[in-house]
Amino acid sequence: HPHDQHRQQKQPTMSTIPFERYDDEFKSLVDQVKTSLEGGDSADIDFSINVLGQCEDLLKQMSVEARGVDDAASKRELLQKVRVCKAQLANLKDDVRSAKNKQDRAALELSGGEGGGKGGSANAGKERLLQSQNQLQSQNDTLDRARRVMAETEDVALEITTELGRNRETLESAHGRVREVSGLTNRARRLLQNMNRRAVQQKLALYGVGIAICIVVLIMIWNLR
Secondary structure (H helix, E strand, C coil): CHHHHHHHHCCCCHHHHHHHHHHHHHHHHHHHHHHHHHHCCHHHHHHHHHHHHHHHHHHHHHHHHHHCCCCHHHHHHHHHHHHHHHHHHHHHHHHHHHHHHHHHHHHHHHHHHHHHHHHHHHHHHHHHHHHHHHHHHHHHHHHHHHHHHHHHHHHHHHHHHHHHHHHHHHHHHHHHHHHHHHHHHHHHHHHHHHHHHHHHHHHHHHHHHHHHHHHHHHHHHHHHC
8 A cells, every 4th residue: 555655664763653543534534524515415514513623632632742742843744734724624614614504505595496486585685694794704714814823833933933942952061061161161261270380399309309409419518628
């Protein structure tokens, strides 16, 4: 199977295995929604709406797992997958809404055809109600898009915050190494100063011994006379 071959070529690390499971489950739910939409009846649409709720819950778990990965490259890759899944979910929501609106309009037309001329005023009221529902749905779509933009902005902000935190840790580690090197340099300087001081003391001691020897030799020569 191509998917299995891809899995064998690139085995997920232990930290990304839960994410891979959520991703597989999300893809399975997406396929279920697409299959249900092909039916187009009321039960299929209701089932699709319920499955979309499960997809949203999975996306939240996937976001949590992606943000919890320590490796920066893996985290960026997983968060990109989350954004792709969010885009897929948004498209599915639009498809479900379109199917729902189409079903409502078809039901209204069927009701109007059965009622004939007697139900004209009732049909007009249903038409106005359907238009109001469409306007309300359009407003909900706008709100959903705004929420998606806010969620994506939040993800980017979290990524930036995480990256800044890593950079701060790197800088603090670099400062610590600089302080450590500075301490070693100070100790080396003190060691050199001690060595120089001992060298001067040794020279003075040698000079003293040499002078003492010269004095002893002079005294011995003087006594020999």
